[in-house]
Every structure is written in structure tokens, then in C-alpha cells.
Amino acid sequence: xxxxxxDVSMSLDGFIAGPNDSQENPIGDNGERxxxxxFDLASWRERQGLDGGASNRDSKIVAESxxxxxxxxxxxxxxxxxxxxWGDDPFAGHxxxxxPFGIPVFxxxxxxxxxxxxxxxxxxxxxxxxxxxALERAKQAAGNGxxxxxxxxxxxxxxxxxxxxDEIQIHISPVLLxxxxxxxxxxxxxxxxxxxxSAVASPDVTHLRFExxxxx
Amino acid sequence: xxxxxxDVSMSLDGFIAGPNDSQENPIGDNGERxxxxxFDLASWRERQGLDGGASNRDSKIVAESxxxxxxxxxxxxxxxxxxxxWGDDPFAGHxxxxxPFGIPVFxxxxxxxxxxxxxxxxxxxxxxxxxxxALERAKQAAGNGxxxxxxxxxxxxxxxxxxxxDEIQIHISPVLLxxxxxxxxxxxxxxxxxxxxSAVASPDVTHLRFExxxxx
Numbered sequence: 001x002x003x004x005x006x007d008v009s010m011s012l013d014g015f016i017a018g019p020n021d022s023q024e025n026p027i028g029d030n031g032e033r034x035x036x037x038x039f040d041l042a043s044w045r046e047r048q049g050l051d052g053g054a055s056n057r058d059s060k061i062v063a064e065s066x067x068x069x070x071x072x073x074x075x076x077x078x079x080x081x082x083x084x085x086w087g088d089d090p091f092a093g094h095x096x097x098x099x100p101f102g103i104p105v106f107x108x109x110x111x112x113x114x115x116x117x118x119x120x121x122x123x124x125x126x127x128x129x130x131x132x133x134a135l136e137r138a139k140q141a142a143g144n145g146x147x148x149x150x151x152x153x154x155x156x157x158x159x160x161x162x163x164x165x166d167e168i169q170i171h172i173s174p175v176l177l178x179x180x181x182x183x184x185x186x187x188x189x190x191x192x193x194x195x196x197x198s199a200v201a202s203p204d205v206t207h208l209r210f211e212x213x214x215x216x
Numbered sequence: 217x218x219x220x221x222x223d224v225s226m227s228l229d230g231f232i233a234g235p236n237d238s239q240e241n242p243i244g245d246n247g248e249r250x251x252x253x254x255f256d257l258a259s260w261r262e263r264q265g266l267d268g269g270a271s272n273r274d275s276k277i278v279a280e281s282x283x284x285x286x287x288x289x290x291x292x293x294x295x296x297x298x299x300x301x302w303g304d305d306p307f308a309g310h311x312x313x314x315x316p317f318g319i320p321v322f323x324x325x326x327x328x329x330x331x332x333x334x335x336x337x338x339x340x341x342x343x344x345x346x347x348x349x350a351l352e353r354a355k356q357a358a359g360n361g362x363x364x365x366x367x368x369x370x371x372x373x374x375x376x377x378x379x380x381x382d383e384i385q386i387h388i389s390p391v392l393l394x395x396x397x398x399x400x401x402x403x404x405x406x407x408x409x410x411x412x413x414s415a416v417a418s419p420d421v422t423h424l425r426f427e428x429x430x431x432x
Contacts, residue, residue, distance in 0.1 A: 011385065012410065012426070013400035014230040030407045160392070170228065174426055176376070178406020184229035190394020191246045194228065199422055200417035206424060208417075210228070210390055 002146040003166035004135070006156050007065045009034050009205070010170050015180040016102060016153060033175040037204040038062060047100045049120075058202050065169060070145025071138040071204055072101055073131075075155040076109040079124065084092060095122075103140040106134045131158055153202065161189045165212050168194070172206040189215065218362035219382040220351070222372050223281045224399060225250050226386050231396040232369060239310065249391040253420040254278060263316045267335075274418050281385060286287040286361025288317055289347075291371040292325040294338065311338075320357040322350045324371060346372055369399050377405045379425070381428050384410070388422040405431065 010016050011034050018028030027035055038044045042053035043063035053059065079093060095118075099105075102121040111124040127134040138147040149159045159165050170183075194210040201207075226232050227250050234244030237300040245252055254260045258269035261278035269275065296310060311334075314320070318337040329342040343350040354363040365375045375381050386399075417423075 012402070012424075013406075014398075018407075033407050033409070068252055172424070174410035174412045175411065176400055176406050176408040177402070178403035179410070182230075184392055184394070187229070187392055187394030190229075190392050191234075191249050192392040192394070193249070194390035194392065194423055195389045195419065196419075199415060199417035201412065201424075203412075206412060206415055208228075208388070208422060 002068065002070065002139070002142050002144055004139075004147045004149065004159070004164055005065075005069065005167045005169065006149050006160070006165055007169045008156070008171070009038065009149070009173055010183050011175050011177040012179075012206060013176045013178065014182045014184065015177040016151075016183045018177055018180040021181060026094070028180045030175075030177060031180065033177065034173045037171070037173060037202075047102075048099060049088070050099070056202075057200065058207075061200060061207050064199075066148070068146045069103065069148045071103055072105045072148045072150045073134050073138050073159070074105060074107055074150040076107055076111075077150045078150065078152045078155070079105075079107045079109075104136045104138070105150075106141075108134055125207035126170055131162065131164070135159070135164055151194065153181055153185065157187055160184075160192065160212065161187055163212075163214060167197075167209065167211055169207065169209045172208065174205070218284065218286065218358050218360055220355075220363045220365065220375070220380055221281075221285065221296065221383045221385065222365050222376070222381055223385045223387055224367070224372070224387070225254065226399050227389050227396075229392045229394065230398045230400065232367075232394040233398045234393055236398040237397060242310070244396045246391075246393060249393065250389045253387070253389060261310075261354040263318075265314065265316070272418075273416065274421065276414060276424075277423050282364070284362045285319065285364045286358035287319055288321045288364045288366045289350050289354050289371070289375070290321060290323055290366040291368045292323055292327075294366065294368045294371070295321075295323045295325075318353070320354070321366075322354045322357075324350055338340045347371075347378065347380070348387070351380055369397055369401065373400060374404055376400075376408065376428065377403055379428075379430060383413075383425065383427055385423065385425045388424065390421070 018031040021028035041054045041059040043059040044052035101124040104123050106125045106127050109126050134204045184187040193213040196210050198209040234247040237244035257275040258271045259275040261269040314335045315338040320339050322341045322343050325342050332340040409429040412426050414425040
């Protein structure tokens with residue numbers, strides 16, 4: 001039986017993207033300061049279909065972060081941040097033809113839609129009922145594997161608040177961003193206690209892993 | 217020549233105090249989840265004039281965090297969070313007769329006031345001109361020692377933004393607080409790059425130390 005995970009990079013002041021994010025600027029102004037530590041890692045590049053990159057401890061941690069993940073859940077705006085439902089193009093979605101998942105991805109939306117099978121093993125399924133139903137379907141698809149709640153932040157917060165997330169890995173980048181999208185902005189059922197299960201300090205980033213302690 | 221430091225405990229979601237903070241509830245609702253790791257440490261207790269406590273690695277880190285600090289700077293509301301300037305009592309200030317500093321403390325305020333000498337070597341000085349003047353006086357008082365910018369968060373942010381802080385130590389407590397007072401809420405001159413110089417993971421808390429990289 002797998003677990004449900006969250007895995008994100010965050011600035012020391014809590015942002016996962018900079019200000020002014022848009023379709024053209026998905027990680028916002030200066031958002032690369034949060035995420036750039038990952039771009040040259042062999043394991044990350046391999047998942048994007050790219051050769052080369054550094055095979056260091058960070059790369060190993062990134063590889064481990066998805067090796068057991070067999071299904072994912074994301075919000076509609078992370079699938080396709082156009083304003084309208086699905087936009088003009090029925091294949092709209094800003095992951096391109098070859099999304100870097102290779103697993104079933106369950107997209108939360110208010111608009112029904114047939115599953116969308118992509119080239120490399122990624123199939124997008126669209127779930128309109130509830131986050132619980134999305135999770136149930138994702139768990140079923142994952143079998144003994146894990147389910148990752150990919151984002152956006154409002155989706156991550158909903159799953160954390162509902163007590164559905166077992167583990168949170170945060171990669172803290174050494175920058176104060178001062179603005180943008182906060183990972184945790186509006187938790188209402190807090191405080192939520194955590195148990196830090198690992199900490200790895202690399203020169204470029206600090207990887208902290210937490211178990212979520214179930215609320216009473 | 218000393219350096220200028222900041223040293224604070226923070227929840228994983230960036231809060232240094234919970235919601236509804238007041239004179240009677242200075243760390244806010246559930247704020248103890250952020251700060252409780254420190255209360256039983258020998259070094260912290262000693263500084264409060266108390267015996268006993270645990271002599272572990274956390275205690276050593278706390279001892280190190282103030283061993284070189286020879287002067288401090290704080291905001292007026294951290295000295296005395298009454299609404300009026302100084303309230304009715306000329307000795308108002310919520311640190312009591314025996315504040316746990318034992319060093320000169322420079323309080324930023326709009327209201328002039330004579331220095332206030334306390335029992336244990338703490339003297340409060342009141343600076344009305346500018347944060348730069350407060351820092352200059354604190355540095356002078358510290359000699360070769362360090363100056364700590366104690367708080368509140370708006371004061372810490374002002375000093376960080378102005379480029380006056382050399383080192384930030386954050387003790388990350390394993391909790392999502394969901395609300396309260398954020399350490400970094402309104403940095404305007406961000407992004408501010410940091411260099412993580414140490415990371416120590418204890419069971420109850422993760423100590424991360426950062427150098428602030430001067431902005432160009």
C-alpha cells in the first residue's frame with residue numbers, strides 16, 4: 001500500500017513561484033531562484049527526456065522522490081492555465097505532447113472530459129466530483145505505488161487540510177523572494193503537526209522530509 | 217569586528233507567532249508549537265536565570281547563538297506592546313525587572329526617553345532617528361561582538377532589506393500554523409540571495425544558518 005506525498009521547492013520565505021506568474025511566465029518573476037537547483041540534475045533531465053546532467057546527491061534525492069510515484073493528482077489550472085475550460089484547443093494543456101509524468105494524472109475540474117492519452121505513458125483523467133474521488137481513483141491506479149499531489153498550492157492545501165497527505169518533502173532554496181505564490185497561504189484546520197524524518201543539506205538546497213501527524 | 221545577526225524560530229509555513237497575539241498572549245494561539253523546543257534547554261534556561269534543563273546539541277546551538285552577541289536592537293512594540301508611548305508606567309516594558317539580555321538593547325521608537333538600566337546588565341537605550349543610527353550605536357556598544365536584531369518582524373525586515381544583516385539563523389519547527397505573524401511578509405527589495413552555511417537536524421527542530429549575499 002503506497003502513501004500520498006507532496007514534493008515541492010520553496011524559498012526560505014515560503015514561495016513556490018514569484019510574482020506575476022502567467023502562461024508565459026509559469027514560475028513568476030525570479031521563480032528560477034527557487035527551482036534552478038533541479039534543472040541540471042541527471043535524474044530531472046532524464047525525466048524530461050534529456051541527456052546528461054549532474055549525478056550527485058541532489059539528483060539521487062530527486063530520483064527517489066518519484067521512483068515510487070505511480071499516479072498523480074493536480075488542479076485544473078496546473079494542467080491548463082487558460083481562462084476558459086479547455087480553451088479553444090481540445091488538447092490544450094501546457095505540458096506539451098510528451099509530459100514528464102509517464103503515469104496516470106488525475107486532474108480536478110468542474111468540466112467533464114474524456115481521458116487524454118499522451119505519448120509517453122502519461123494519461124490525463126478528469127475528475128469532477130471531489131478531491132476524495134480523485135484520490136481514490138489515483139490510489140487505485142497506483143496499486144502498491146505512491147500518489148503525488150503535484151499542485152497547485154490550493155490543491156496541495158486542500159489535501160493537507162483534509163488529512164490525506166502522509167509525507168511532505170520541501171526543498172528549501174536559499175533565497176528570500178518577497179512575493180509570489182505561497183505554498184501554504186490559507187490553511188484553516190491548522191495547526192498541523194509534522195515529524196521531520198530526514199534532512200539533507202546540499203550546497204544549493206536543503207531537503208527536508210516530514211511525516212504529517214494525523215490530527216485528533 | 218562583529219557581524220549583525222537575526223535568530224528566530226519559525227513554523228514550516230513561515231510564522232514566528234500564532235494568530236491573536238496580545239500582551240497576555242505574546243506568541244499567539246498555538247505559538248508554543250513554534251517555540252517549545254527551546255524552553256527546556258539548559259542554555260536557554262540559564263539565560264532566564266533558571267537551573268537545569270537539557271544539555272544537548274540544541275542547547276549548544278542556542279548557547280552559540282548568543283555567545284558573541286554584545287548588543288541588540290528591537291522595535292518599540294517588542295519592548296512594550298502597550299498602545300500608548302510608554303503607557304502609564306514609566307518602567308513599562310514587558311520584560312520585567314530582569315530581562316534576559318544582559319547587554320545594551322537599542323529600542324527603535326518615535327518618542328525620546330532616557331536610558332533604562334535594569335538589574336542584570338541589560339540597559340535599554342531609546343533611538344528616535346533611524347535604523348542606521350540604532351545600528352551604529354549598537355555596533356559601538358558591541359565592540360568586537362555581534363549585534364542581534366531581535367525583532368519584531370517588521371524591524372527584522374527593515375534591517376534585512378537595507379542590507380544590514382550578515383547572518384540569519386532560522387530554527388524550523390515541524391508544524392504548519394496556518395496563520396499568525398509571518399517572519400517575512402513584505403520584503404520589497406527582494407529577491408535577496410542567501411548562502412546556507414550550516415544545517416543541523418535535531419529531532420525537535422531544524423537549525424539552518426544563512427549568510428546574506430549583498431545585493432548589487
